[in-house]
Amino acid sequence: MITITIDGKKISFERPVTILDAARAAGIHIPTLCHHDILKPYGGCRLCLVEVEKVPKLQTACSQYVSDGMVVRTETEKVVDARRAVLEFLLINHPLDCPHCDKAGECELQDLAAKYGPAMGRFAEGKRRYPENLEDPLIVRNRERCILCLRCVRMCDDVQGASALSVTGRGSKSYIEPFSGGAYDCEYCGNCLAVCPVGAITSRTHRHGFRPWLMEKEVETVCSYCGVGCSLVLQVRNNSVVRSVPRSGLGLNRGLLCSKGRFGYDCLNYGDRLDAPLMRRNGVLERVTWTEAINCIADRMKEIKRENGSDAIAGIVSGRCTNEDAYVFQKFFRGAIGTNNIDSVAGMAYGPAQRFFEKILVQGVTANPIQGISDSDGIFVIGGDPTAINPVLGLQVRSASKKGVPVIVVGHPGGLKRYSKRAFIMNSAAETVFLAALVDEIKRRRPLPGERPVLEEIINGFRPAPLEDASKMSGFGPNDLVDTAHALSNMSRPSIIIGRDIVQTDTGHMNLLFLAALTYLLNGRIYLLSELPNEQGVLDMGCQPDMLPSGRPLTVETFRKRCEETLGIIIPPAPGLSYAEMTEAAHEGRIKALYVMGEDMVLGLPDSNYVRGALRNIEFLVVQDRFFTETAKYADVVLPALSWAEKEGSYTNLERRIQLTRKAVEGESIEEWKVISEISKTFGLHMGYRSAADIFSEIARVSQIYRELTLEGIADGKSVWPYRGGPLRYDMHTEGTKLPDIVSVMEESGMSGVHVRREAHLFHSQNASRYSPALLSITPEPHLKIGDILADRLSVKDGDRVKVSTDAGSIVLSARRDPCLPDNVVLASTFDGGGIFEITKWRVNPITKAPASDVNGVVIDKEEAITVLHKDRADSLVGG
Amino acid sequence: MREISITGGEPLTRKKTALSNKILRELNDLKRKYDNERFSLLPALYLFQREYGWLSAEALEKVGEILGVPKTTVKSVSTFYAMFRHKPMGRxxxxxxxxxxxxxxxxxxxxxxxxxxxxxxxxxxxxxxxxxxxxxxxxxxxxxxxxxxxxxxxxxxxxxxxxxxxxxxxx
Incomplete structure (x- = not known):
């Protein structure tokens, strides 16, 4: 026990803490500048100086640890004098341009000078002059205001791990800059500007437009970009969101955000929002009233139901819809239309993967807290770059790596390049063979745990390919494979991080089985990367063709009956069509009416031409979206939707945390659930909800996994399912699963030539970021990453235009050289419609029902003069 | 420890700062000398300065890449010391x-x-x-x-x- 006295107060601690933390515990405020809760103690600014008895010099409270019997005084004359002096030194160079500084009003230096310091320095010499740097599209640097506390550099190095900022020069002539000295070449997380205590690093998105004292309200909510679900605060003025900021004590992101969360909020204020329903009359979409639109939908859907039966109607939900919207949507389809043809974007990869792992391994194996990643003793990443798809989760991987935890990546390492021990990039067939070889090698090193006999039987019975063949096909030496297997075998509690690209491929079902075997052998925990904020939620809500709310199979009569009784509806007993199957059915003319809520199918599904064909074949298409999307162009009725910041609701993140999204601004539309319940009324199904809370309480009644929760109750962000230990899901039997004969994969794959894979982009999140000017300013167009060897062969430089062609057509993309890539794999970003989905062939995996997102045997040419001749065509292809 | 070689990994001769075999050999020796790759940062910078007369942005980037140190750190270290030169020098x-x-x-x-x-x-x-x-x-x-x-x-x-x-x- 350590007992110390601070300003006369006695206080005891179990473990040594810093004087600063001790003072805080005693309720005593010590001013700081370079200290920040997220960062390690630094002791650079000398503002937290305190007097310690028997120590001749003043001590920095932020870095000095307490010891037993210490007597500390925090506000003596000597201390106050020293603080005043420090502040005066800072004011030698810090300009007093507060009136037009964006930081004014929330500037820590301003506050401290007001409390302790002189208003200005006594220095007669001039201040240091540097022009403000406006070269970057998003971040403004003002070196004059910088006080060199190095919070930004430490944030960038130690926490974000991007190492994009550093100090140039020495002493009073030093300043902070990115490597280029001008524009940033970084991840644009903006965490540097968040920790800057003064106005040296500011955001351009609200430049000279933000005044903290003019904000009308601050709304705590959850980010709507990816499946991590970071908490953020939206600052609102004049019914418009001026800034989104994290709070250090709030949510699982603990004060951090990524580029999308910090800058992507501006899609809320994007000009081309839909504000009235549109209806197709004589081939043209015209503005109509809500009543007209709703009546039209009701009439046409009833007509189609009468003529073609309920199963000719289908519905698709986006992973951006709230739980409440998704729940009402499936209730409408099951209860009013009478079909189970409901699926979501999560049905493409996240859903099948989760279902498979939970089925074959154990319930909840994919439900793990994100913070757990940094506590694991090994990390295996496959199918996507976590630092791009779920950046705040990716930081956990980096933080583990810094502690010495080995990180092994299969696929492009992306933001984990400096943090991974090994990265293996190859085509998708080779990945399957590689995984099989790993499972076989690990099997020899680790005993089977004896927990799941079914899976052990599969693992024991599986015939791997000879190591030499596997190594030849993957392009890595046998030693690489053996070493990797050895490294994995040494892990006792690894995190297995899985992205959707491993599922969305021809051999996706095999990959899942091998990954399950790997997880089982290594006693791992699975993290499924989720590109949308509510993929988990829409699954939980029953937006699946064969599952009821709470993930219970609809084919089991007792579950169906219980659900029918609680809701007072009749649910058809036969499972409906999955997302991919619906698209196929539409293509074949079996789906006559389709209701798409929040999803842009043309850009979201591989093979855009196939999807366009499917949409054209649909007799009656309803699209409900915030923007006039590519899919909306084919619609018969377009309904405007509200964004996540304009309504109440809840999101369930990838770790199953159910979080509240609050209304920050008034939108120019009606909540989706309200619109659907209006349509439902015409079918005779009265839902009678008055608010999102009403819907949530019904969800809590019908769903075992949301039971006893209320919308107000989840506001603390601590509601994670499964909880209280009870079984939540029906334990499904594993039948008919067997590990594939890997030799046949090698023979049948036929993967030769250049293989194009999808690249999930850090600055873009499927199609929502298309409407964020800030995110577009960082990366305005999609690009193709080419390895050096291939690029040299084609004599392609960064920024050159290249044409990527398959049988399905060709696209023109801007090239980026990437030294990591081998010569037979290229990566294409898919945002904004210019990506590979234009030239992917429609292939659906029969087992996972996931459409493949990769394409093999592409031809890449450099576009020379042709680009100029056919510029319009190239532009139209690039622009989608 | 990562070896530097002309054949494996990224071809080092691509950029304007073409690296001679000699300098690569010396860099490899340097890396072997120290446990931590960061320790070889200053000698590596000297090596580059000796070879090219000054440290271009490309050279800093290259040193970082070879040693596995962020390029920003390399720049920070090299600009701290007055005897590293950051603009082209005469013969x-x-x-x-x-x-x-x-x-x-x-x-x-x-x-x-x-x-x-x-x-x-x-x-x-x-x-x-x-x-x-x-x-x-x-x-x-x-x-x-x-x-x-x-x-x-x-x-x-x-x-x-x-x-x-x-x-x-x-x-």
Whole structure:
């Protein structure tokens, strides 16, 4: 026990803490500048100086640890004098341009000078002059205001791990800059500007437009970009969101955000929002009233139901819809239309993967807290770059790596390049063979745990390919494979991080089985990367063709009956069509009416031409979206939707945390659930909800996994399912699963030539970021990453235009050289419609029902003069 | 420890700062010398400066890439030290001491000569790219003041005539 006295107060601690933390515990405020809760103690600014008895010099409270019997005084004359002096030194160079500084009003230096310091320095010499740097599209640097506390550099190095900022020069002539000295070449997380205590690093998105004292309200909510679900605060003025900021004590992101969360909020204020329903009359979409639109939908859907039966109607939900919207949507389809043809974007990869792992391994194996990643003793990443798809989760991987935890990546390492021990990039067939070889090698090193006999039987019975063949096909030496297997075998509690690209491929079902075997052998925990904020939620809500709310199979009569009784509806007993199957059915003319809520199918599904064909074949298409999307162009009725910041609701993140999204601004539309319940009324199904809370309480009644929760109750962000230990899901039997004969994969794959894979982009999140000017300013167009060897062969430089062609057509993309890539794999970003989905062939995996997102045997040419001749065509292809 | 080789990984000869086999070998030796790759940062920077005369942004990037140190860290370290040069230098570098002993012993006359004869002021390079001139703080040979270092050769007890004579030897 350590007992110390601070300003006369006695206080005891179990473990040594810093004087600063001790003072805080005693309720005593010590001013700081370079200290920040997220960062390690630094002791650079000398503002937290305190007097310690028997120590001749003043001590920095932020870095000095307490010891037993210490007597500390925090506000003596000597201390106050020293603080005043420090502040005066800072004011030698810090300009007093507060009136037009964006930081004014929330500037820590301003506050401290007001409390302790002189208003200005006594220095007669001039201040240091540097022009403000406006070269970057998003971040403004003002070196004059910088006080060199190095919070930004430490944030960038130690926490974000991007190492994009550093100090140039020495002493009073030093300043902070990115490597280029001008524009940033970084991840644009903006965490540097968040920790800057003064106005040296500011955001351009609200430049000279933000005044903290003019904000009308601050709304705590959850980010709507990816499946991590970071908490953020939206600052609102004049019914418009001026800034989104994290709070250090709030949510699982603990004060951090990524580029999308910090800058992507501006899609809320994007000009081309839909504000009235549109209806197709004589081939043209015209503005109509809500009543007209709703009546039209009701009439046409009833007509189609009468003529073609309920199963000719289908519905698709986006992973951006709230739980409440998704729940009402499936209730409408099951209860009013009478079909189970409901699926979501999560049905493409996240859903099948989760279902498979939970089925074959154990319930909840994919439900793990994100913070757990940094506590694991090994990390295996496959199918996507976590630092791009779920950046705040990716930081956990980096933080583990810094502690010495080995990180092994299969696929492009992306933001984990400096943090991974090994990265293996190859085509998708080779990945399957590689995984099989790993499972076989690990099997020899680790005993089977004896927990799941079914899976052990599969693992024991599986015939791997000879190591030499596997190594030849993957392009890595046998030693690489053996070493990797050895490294994995040494892990006792690894995190297995899985992205959707491993599922969305021809051999996706095999990959899942091998990954399950790997997880089982290594006693791992699975993290499924989720590109949308509510993929988990829409699954939980029953937006699946064969599952009821709470993930219970609809084919089991007792579950169906219980659900029918609680809701007072009749649910058809036969499972409906999955997302991919619906698209196929539409293509074949079996789906006559389709209701798409929040999803842009043309850009979201591989093979855009196939999807366009499917949409054209649909007799009656309803699209409900915030923007006039590519899919909306084919619609018969377009309904405007509200964004996540304009309504109440809840999101369930990838770790199953159910979080509240609050209304920050008034939108120019009606909540989706309200619109659907209006349509439902015409079918005779009265839902009678008055608010999102009403819907949530019904969800809590019908769903075992949301039971006893209320919308107000989840506001603390601590509601994670499964909880209280009870079984939540029906334990499904594993039948008919067997590990594939890997030799046949090698023979049948036929993967030769250049293989194009999808690249999930850090600055873009499927199609929502298309409407964020800030995110577009960082990366305005999609690009193709080419390895050096291939690029040299084609004599392609960064920024050159290249044409990527398959049988399905060709696209023109801007090239980026990437030294990591081998010569037979290229990566294409898919945002904004210019990506590979234009030239992917429609292939659906029969087992996972996931459409493949990769394409093999592409031809890449450099576009020379042709680009100029056919510029319009190239532009139209690039622009989608 | 990662080996550097011309064949494996990224071809190092691609960029303008083409790396000779010699420098690669030396870098490999350096990396073997230290446990931590960061420790070889300063010697690696010296190596590059010796080879190219100065440290271009590309060179800094390359050093970072080879040692596995972020390029921003490399820049930060290299700009901290006054003897790393960050702009192109002439074929020969004159580093003339102007600190106390050399000043007393008349280094000012020498700087005047550089100005009048070669048109060379401090921190400048002649038009023909032959000489660059940097003013040095003490090079530690006060006994032979005034002194200078040309490239890696030390000269002391300089006079106007001896300075001109010495410089004539550097083409």
């Amino acid at each position: 020969h570098l004159i580093q003339l001491c102007t600190n106390v002993s050399c000043m007393i012993m008349g280094c000012e006359r020498l700087t005047d000569i550089l100005k009048t004869r070669y048109g060379l002021g401090p921190n400048a390079t002649t038009h023909d790219g032959r000489f660059s001139f940097l003013v040095m703080e003490c090079i530690g040979v006060c006994d032979i003041a005034p002194a200078m270092v040309v490239d890696t050769d030390l000269y002391g007890n300089l006079t106007e005539d001896s300075l001109i004579g010495i410089l004539e030897r550097y083409e």
